[in-house]
Amino acid sequence: MSSSDIFDVLNIQQKSKSPGSTNSPTPVASSSGTASNRAPKTQVTGMQRELYSLLGENQPPLVVQPSNKFKEKLASISKPSPWTYAPFKANLSVKLHHWVKGSKELVGEEPQESPHSKYNVHLTIPSFSREEYESFMNNAPEEQEKENSAQNDEKNANTDSKTDQDWTFEEADYLFRLCRKYDMRWFVIYDRYSSEKRRTLEDLKETFYKVCKRYFTAKSPDDALLSSLDYPKQKELERKKYLQRLLSRSAAEIAEEEALIIESRKFEMAAKKTLNERESLLRLLDSPNSDQSVSQYLSSQGISQLYGSLLSDKSKKRKHNTNVPENPWMKQQQQFAQQRQQLQQLQDRKHDGQDLASPRKTKKQKQEIQTAIKRKAESVYAEHLLKNFNQEERAALGVVTHGEKLAPGVFLRSTKVSTFKPALQNKVATILQELDLPTRPAMPTSEVMKEHEELLKGIATLVDLKKHLDKLEAEKSIVK
Amino acid sequence: MAPGVSKRIKTLSLTRPIIYGNTAKKFGEVRPPNAPAEHTHLWTIFVRGPQDEDISYLIKKVVFKLHDTYPNATRTVEAPPFELTETGWGEFEINVKIHFVDEANEKMVSFYHHLRLHPYHNVKAEPQAPNDEISSIYYDELVFNEPNEELFKILVSRPGNLLPSNKTDKCIFSKQLEQEEIDRIKIGISKVDNEIEELKAKIAKQLEN
DSSP states (O other), rough: OOOHHHHHTTTOOOOOSTTTTTTTTOOOOOOHHHHTGGGGGGOOOOOHHHHHTTTOOOOSSSSOOOOOOOOOOOOOOSOOEEEEEEEEEESSSEEEEEEEEEEEHHSSSEEEOOGGGGOOOOOOOOOOOOHHHHHHHHHHHHHHHHHHHHHHHHHHHHHHHHHHHTTOOOHHHHHHHHHTTTTTTTTHHHHHOSSOOOHHHHHHHHHHHHHHHHHHHOOOOOGGGGGGGGGOOHHHHHOOOHHHHHOOOOOOHHHHHHHHHHHHHHHHHHHHHHHHHHHHHHHHHHSSSSSOOOHHHHHHHHHHHHHHHHHHHHHHHHHHHHOOOHHHHHHHHHHHHHHHHHHHHHHHHHHHHHHHOOOOOOOOHHHHHHHHHHHHHHHHHHHTTTTTTHHHHHOOOOEOOOOOOOOOOOEEEEEEEEOOHHHHHHHHHHHHHHHHHHOOOOOHHHHHHHHHHHHHHHHHHHHHHHHHHHHHHHHHHHHH | OOOOOOOTTTEEEEEEEEEEEEEEEEEOSSSOOOOOOTTOEEEEEEEEOSSSSOOTTTEEEEEEOOTTTTTTTTEEEOOSEEEEEEEEEOOOEEEEEEEEEEGOOOOEEEEEEOOOOSSSSSSSSSOOSTOOOEEEEEEEEEEEEEEHHHHHHHHSSSOOOOOOOOOOSSOOOOOHHHEEEHHHHHHHHHHHOOOOOOOHHHHHHHHHO
16 A cells, blocks of 8 residues: 555645656556656665655555566676687598687688597408418318317307308408498498398308408417407307397396395395304304314213303303493492391390300291290290189180280181182182082081181192193193 | 270180071061061071070170161160061171170171071071071181280180080080081091092002103
8 A cells, every 4th residue: 555545545635746646546567767766765675665655755565676687797807719710621531610719820721630530540451362362261271170160069160161161252352341441330331231142240240250360370370369359159149149038028027037136135145144153053062172072972971061061161151251230239239238237147146145155046037936935935824824724624714725826806716717719719619519518617616617627728739639630631632 | 995904815815606697587477567568577686605695794785787778777786685686578698796895805896697588498407497487597606816814804704615515406506516517527528538649649640651
């Protein structure tokens, strides 16, 4: 919203500096005009700009910065370096032009040799006349035979010698000419080769190398490079066949092959691992006197001896090897415990020296002795209380000196019937029922309870034995 | 509670026999006047000595906790005879709490008694009272282990542990019954022992194979 709108709304007649724009509140689209009008104000942005627009100027709500869409002009001070369109000799006959850096004076008028012409090198392929050909081809037939048999299988030897013979001088010459022409580019040669006889690429190559070899052996038989002219045609054919097969595989075949490769890798890894393990195991087993013969370990005694020595050896090793840090807290605790024990022993010794000269006893033992003594005194007291009653009277009173440590207090005797774990309790109850006996004796007197307890003990043993027997039988059946 | 400061006599225990249970009878021609309409039985629960002797020297009070549906379900009997008569139609567990005299300075003894109104046909050993009266009576012994001296004096002054030597209709719990039970249990023990021997032999055989 421009300030003029606000003025319109507020119904204020505005006196603007820029005439014409007051009546039409349309925002000025072209920034160039305003920019030229108020050049210094175009830079203001943000809050300031809003404030400016409220000042009363008929400014566009957005200040459009003029920007150049094109690449900036190169502001280079240095002079451009001169280039000259100069002629050069590409060939003996052809003359061409190209751009060369440097002024015309520097380059000169003379057509120069191309710097790349030094790479234009041709092979030197031997040439020969008919007579020469005849002579060196027939010169070493024995050698040729030998070579043939060495190079090829016997089966192919005949065919080779035959093909050798059906190459006439004309054809050989033609081949050599082509070789010269196309610089030994065999595929081109093969393509251009036109003869009444069908020749494969390998045939051409073989003949070429053979003729070359003959030629050079005739010229200089001691050349060390002669052996490099051997051409193994059969191997080459095989190689091509393999390549053909490799390239004509289907996608499925490729995938299968890859899977197989992965599988084989896995096998290799596993084998390596087991080998390593076995090695370490053997090392472990061998560690005690491995250099001695095994015969002494063949008897059972020997084996047990070996076992013992192995065990001891292992424990020794472990003691040496374990570098596990000790638990410092444990150590300290042990120390504390030791100290306490020592202190106690010291005190005990003092006491013992005073009381009785008996040998040292553990705390528990002493406690037991003490309670026994106390109990004896108590029972003596109880007996003393009852000394006026004879056996029958005691029975009438229901007085018993049991001399045992039982929880003091009153209880019903029937509540003291032994109970077992729930599962066992059920079994015991069943057996009691089978015996026609109640789980709670009808008259829980001390006599009856004694008998009842014995019965329950017996039943518990019975149940236990039954369980054992069942287990044994089950094991038997499994073994069978 | 009296301040029971007296010492307990260690390694000594005193025993008193006690009988508890209930009798029940169907309403005959005469219904108790204030019995609710659905009630069918008149029953009595009791705690007493084996020969109905006085046990108030030992027992101060007996608290019967009846089923919650009874009004004032907790009934306390503070004087002998320690028994309670009620009417009802169903069986339930009654919680019986025996409180002892203050001198004894003992905690109460609490146990449950199943109120029986109907006869069980499979139980033969149960004594059948005449006139279709159902009874479910148990014998038990209160064992005072390490009683204090006062209780000891009280109990010693009243010999009460002796049972009648022979069964009578009035009191079936006797030396005779005790002996019979011991004999029964002894037979059971011998049977169990026999079975144990057999099993041992079997196990030995199994182990041999």
